[in-house]
Amino acid sequence: MSEATLHSELEGDGAAQAGPPESVPAEEIVLAGRYKIQPGVVLPHLNTPSARAYVTLDTENPKAALYALVLDRNVPARHHAIINSKRVDHEAMLKPVRWGRIDWTPTGQEEIAIVLPQPPGQPLMQGLEDTVQPWFVRDIKRDLVGPVVELLRRIHDVNLTHRNLRPTNLFRNPEDGSVVPGQIYSSPAGYDQPHLFEPIERAQCHALARGTGDAADDMYALGVTILILALGHNPVAGLDPEEVLRRRIQLGSYSALLGDNKLHTDLAPVVRSLLRDDAHERWGVSDLSNWAQTGRVNPSQPSPVVRADRPFEFDGEEALTARELAHLLSRNWSEASKVVTTSNIEHWVDRSLKDRDLTKEIGECSQLERHGPKRMTPDLLLSRVLTKLDPAGPIRFRSVVAMPDGLATANIPALWDKGMARDLTDLIAGKITSFWHEAQARPKPWMISATEVAEKMSVFLSRTGVGFSIERSAYELNPALPCLSPLLRSSAPLQDRELIETMERHAGDGNFLFDRHIAAFLGARIAGSVDRELTEIGNADEESARRIAQLRLLAYVQSKNSSTSAKKLYAMFLEHLEPVLNEYRNVPMREKLRRAARKAASRGNLNDLVRIVDNRKNRAWDQRGFEYARRRHAQLERSIHRLTNDATMLHRQSQRLGHRISASIASMVAVATAAVLVLMYTG
Amino acid sequence: MAKKKNAKVDAKANSGGAARRGGAGNTYLITVVSFVVVLLAIFAAPALLVFAVGMVPSLVAWMIDRTPGHNVTVTVAAMNFTGVAPFVAELLIAGATMVRATAMVTDVFVLALMYGAAAAGWVLLTAMPKVASVYISVRNEARVQVMQRERKRIVEEWGPDVRDAPAARKPAGPKRSKERLEPV
Numbered sequence: 001m002s003e004a005t006l007h008s009e010l011e012g013d014g015a016a017q018a019g020p021p022e023s024v025p026a027e028e029i030v031l032a033g034r035y036k037i038q039p040g041v042v043l044p045h046l047n048t049p050s051a052r053a054y055v056t057l058d059t060e061n062p063k064a065a066l067y068a069l070v071l072d073r074n075v076p077a078r079h080h081a082i083i084n085s086k087r088v089d090h091e092a093m094l095k096p097v098r099w100g101r102i103d104w105t106p107t108g109q110e111e112i113a114i115v116l117p118q119p120p121g122q123p124l125m126q127g128l129e130d131t132v133q134p135w136f137v138r139d140i141k142r143d144l145v146g147p148v149v150e151l152l153r154r155i156h157d158v159n160l161t162h163r164n165l166r167p168t169n170l171f172r173n174p175e176d177g178s179v180v181p182g183q184i185y186s187s188p189a190g191y192d193q194p195h196l197f198e199p200i201e202r203a204q205c206h207a208l209a210r211g212t213g214d215a216a217d218d219m220y221a222l223g224v225t226i227l228i229l230a231l232g233h234n235p236v237a238g239l240d241p242e243e244v245l246r247r248r249i250q251l252g253s254y255s256a257l258l259g260d261n262k263l264h265t266d267l268a269p270v271v272r273s274l275l276r277d278d279a280h281e282r283w284g285v286s287d288l289s290n291w292a293q294t295g296r297v298n299p300s301q302p303s304p305v306v307r308a309d310r311p312f313e314f315d316g317e318e319a320l321t322a323r324e325l326a327h328l329l330s331r332n333w334s335e336a337s338k339v340v341t342t343s344n345i346e347h348w349v350d351r352s353l354k355d356r357d358l359t360k361e362i363g364e365c366s367q368l369e370r371h372g373p374k375r376m377t378p379d380l381l382l383s384r385v386l387t388k389l390d391p392a393g394p395i396r397f398r399s400v401v402a403m404p405d406g407l408a409t410a411n412i413p414a415l416w417d418k419g420m421a422r423d424l425t426d427l428i429a430g431k432i433t434s435f436w437h438e439a440q441a442r443p444k445p446w447m448i449s450a451t452e453v454a455e456k457m458s459v460f461l462s463r464t465g466v467g468f469s470i471e472r473s474a475y476e477l478n479p480a481l482p483c484l485s486p487l488l489r490s491s492a493p494l495q496d497r498e499l500i501e502t503m504e505r506h507a508g509d510g511n512f513l514f515d516r517h518i519a520a521f522l523g524a525r526i527a528g529s530v531d532r533e534l535t536e537i538g539n540a541d542e543e544s545a546r547r548i549a550q551l552r553l554l555a556y557v558q559s560k561n562s563s564t565s566a567k568k569l570y571a572m573f574l575e576h577l578e579p580v581l582n583e584y585r586n587v588p589m590r591e592k593l594r595r596a597a598r599k600a601a602s603r604g605n606l607n608d609l610v611r612i613v614d615n616r617k618n619r620a621w622d623q624r625g626f627e628y629a630r631r632r633h634a635q636l637e638r639s640i641h642r643l644t645n646d647a648t649m650l651h652r653q654s655q656r657l658g659h660r661i662s663a664s665i666a667s668m669v670a671v672a673t674a675a676v677l678v679l680m681y682t683g
Numbered sequence: 684m685a686k687k688k689n690a691k692v693d694a695k696a697n698s699g700g701a702a703r704r705g706g707a708g709n710t711y712l713i714t715v716v717s718f719v720v721v722l723l724a725i726f727a728a729p730a731l732l733v734f735a736v737g738m739v740p741s742l743v744a745w746m747i748d749r750t751p752g753h754n755v756t757v758t759v760a761a762m763n764f765t766g767v768a769p770f771v772a773e774l775l776i777a778g779a780t781m782v783r784a785t786a787m788v789t790d791v792f793v794l795a796l797m798y799g800a801a802a803a804g805w806v807l808l809t810a811m812p813k814v815a816s817v818y819i820s821v822r823n824e825a826r827v828q829v830m831q832r833e834r835k836r837i838v839e840e841w842g843p844d845v846r847d848a849p850a851a852r853k854p855a856g857p858k859r860s861k862e863r864l865e866p867v
Binding site for chain 2: 588636639644677
């Protein structure tokens with residue numbers, strides 16, 4: 001398709017107004033046999049920090065204005081949102097049309113793509129550093145709050161969160177001026193959000209561990225969006241995110257973000273109520289909707305923050321509140337773990353903060369409960385103390401800073417960071433998540449699912465064998481994460497069937513295609529449990545036994561996807577299982593099995609190979625036969641040696657036989673003589 | 684336990700067989716000699732004298748014979764009897780008197796014949812083991828060839844590792860006829 005044709009179609013659909021695409025001639029890539037992605041036509045305004053947007057054509061509905069987001073394979077799509085978005089009954093909701101893996105020819109790699117309808121119009125801001133005409137309060141009410149709050153209400157009704165609200169992902173419909181929120185599917189919740197759009201506790205986390213969150217987090221992001229639009233610029237643009245975060249903790253988000261700027265008097269209490277750092281004090285959808293409809297403001301009353309008489313000095317900085325101290329300590333873990341073993345924190349809380357209850361709770365952090373960890377380490381103690389100091393804050397444990405509902409995605413960076421994987425494992429083993437939940441004064445909607453995730457992680461991380469550990473935890477808890485095995489290089493299979501197909505494609509490359517990633521991915525994706533097979537792989541102490549166990553697992557996966565032929569994979573296993581065939585002692589049987597394996601190769605059915613190389617009856621027969629043959633051989637050796645070398649025995653046998661023959665001859669002579677004499681005497 | 688029991692039974696059977704073989708030889712010899720002695724004592728005491736003197740080498744052979752089955756005694760005695768029997772028969776035919784008997788046993792020629800016959804028995808005992816040795820060697824050679832062929836077949840079928848020393852426990856042999864090798 002030519003560039004001109006493309007432009008005319010886009011214009012015809014009104015989508016050309018959404019910004020000029022950057023065009024470079026390139027071959028179309030087809031998803032699901034229908035959606036033609038144009039790698040040469042990028043839509044910059046729809047790009048996200050982790051995905052690039054390309055114009056896409058629906059061959060069955062050419063007028064539909066679609067685009068495809070090609071994802072970073074290390075950042076999984078938001079699977080829960082993709083599935084549940086269908087239940088959101090609102091026309092402004094951008095629902096994914098299709099998603100899956102594609103052969104991305106520009107890089108020669110497989111990538112994950114999501115096809116979406118293009119949002120109408122331009123984003124409210126092209127970039128967060130930009131300046132726009134400040135919005136009037138009535139525009140904010142009518143065009144932004146009205147439609148967005150209505151959509152958020154529908155989203156929250158189906159237990160979803162948007163977590164992607166920001167001026168660069170909000171689009172203004174050129175027809176009526178209303179604002180439409182952009183897509184939410186290309187990355188885990190909050191991952192694409194700049195730190196200032198996240199509440200303090202989630203902004204402190206690793207971008208992949210911010211968690212799914214709840215309605216309060218969406219309201220906070222909407223509050224920041226209103227603040228920026230009302231000012232016409234981002235008041236903290238260009239500032240160091242860590243410095244902004246520190247100021248937010250010290251001054252509160254509203255004061256820290258607003259700085260010296262002034263908001264309209266009608267808008268200030270609204271934004272202040274939306275930017276409350278305590279989620280329970282923050283305005284909800286109904287409060288904001290009520291303001292948008294009636295103009296009445298019922299500002300929330302903040303709880304006073306207790307400030308200390310004297311600051312706690314640590315690492316060259318000072319903290320005046322418990323939350324500040326928790327943040328300060330978590331930034332220098334090794335030093336903080338020394339401080340926590342002293343009573344300095346307790347004394348400061350008691351004497352300067354004058355909070356007897358918190359002092360007592362911190363003192364009790366070192367106690368071991370029945371269902372807690374078996375041993376208390378300085379790291380565990382520090383993590384517990386930080387939770388007590390800042391209960392609403394994230395779980396902090398060495399290099400891990402994650403919200404409990406973000407632990408599932410926190411597994412992903414740990415796949416490549418062994419230190420983080422170890423920290424995550426120790427965190428789960430130390431029951432820090434349970435401690436965090438118990439420390440919460442009021443429950444939140446996501447806590448139950450977060451507890452379930454922690455329990456699952458506990459199961460997977462407690463086992464270190466192949467198919468378990470951090471890899472299994474990551475794949476099990478992130479259904480949209482493709483298999484990231486380095487052996488598969490350019491591929492990104494999402495399902496077990498796709499993995500078999502991918503392995504079949506790579507099987508001739510010379511590597512043996514099986515590693516911890518593949519095992520864990522299969523364990524997580526295949527319907528039904530393959531834990532027994534995975535355990536066999538882990539328990540195999542010999543190479544051949546391990547190979548057979550791996551083959552058995554893949555054969556099972558193949559049998560579940562019966563249409564998949566795996567001739568190259570079969571050949572690869574046959575080559576690597578040659579030592580297994582050589583283990584058969586009986587040469588004719590070995591040759592028979594080898595012939596049978598080669599004969600079955602044309603079918604590419606891995607189960608055939610399993611039956612050939614892993615036949616217990618054959619093995620038992622071979623083992624017994626070999627023992628018998630060895631014994632018989634030894635017996636023959638001894639007999640031959642005796643017959644050829646034992647002169648004493650030969651002499652003895654000769655003597656015995658010679659004497660017997662002598663006796664016989666002599667007896668015959670004697671009898672003959674006697675007979676002759678008798679005949680003579682009688683005759 | 685069963686194996687021990689079987690071993691005991693085998694040992695008994697073997698020792699019993701040897702005893703029977705030795706006992707049969709002895710019984711045969713004692714029966715023949717006793718029959719001859721009794722007959723001679725009843726009907727011709729002088730002939731008994733000739734027989735007694737003539738069979739002295741057999742007595743000596745019996746005394747020194749430690750071979751199983753007493754084949755040495757049987758051989759010497761049988762040949763000795765072959766030498767003594769004609770003279771006893773001659774004495775009986777001519778009239779068994781003590782004078783004739785005394786003359787006979789003092790005759791060097793007679794003694795030489797009787798003892799020479801016994802010596803022939805010893806010659807037989809010396810020569811026959813060598814003949815037997817040749818026969819046994821040929822027979823063993825054939826057996827070795829059969830065993831070497833079997834040994835070679837085992838190595839071909841089970842590989843060179845089969846030459847290693849076997850495990851202590853004796854395993855049951857493969858039941859080819861009953862076990863079907865799958866999926867070959």
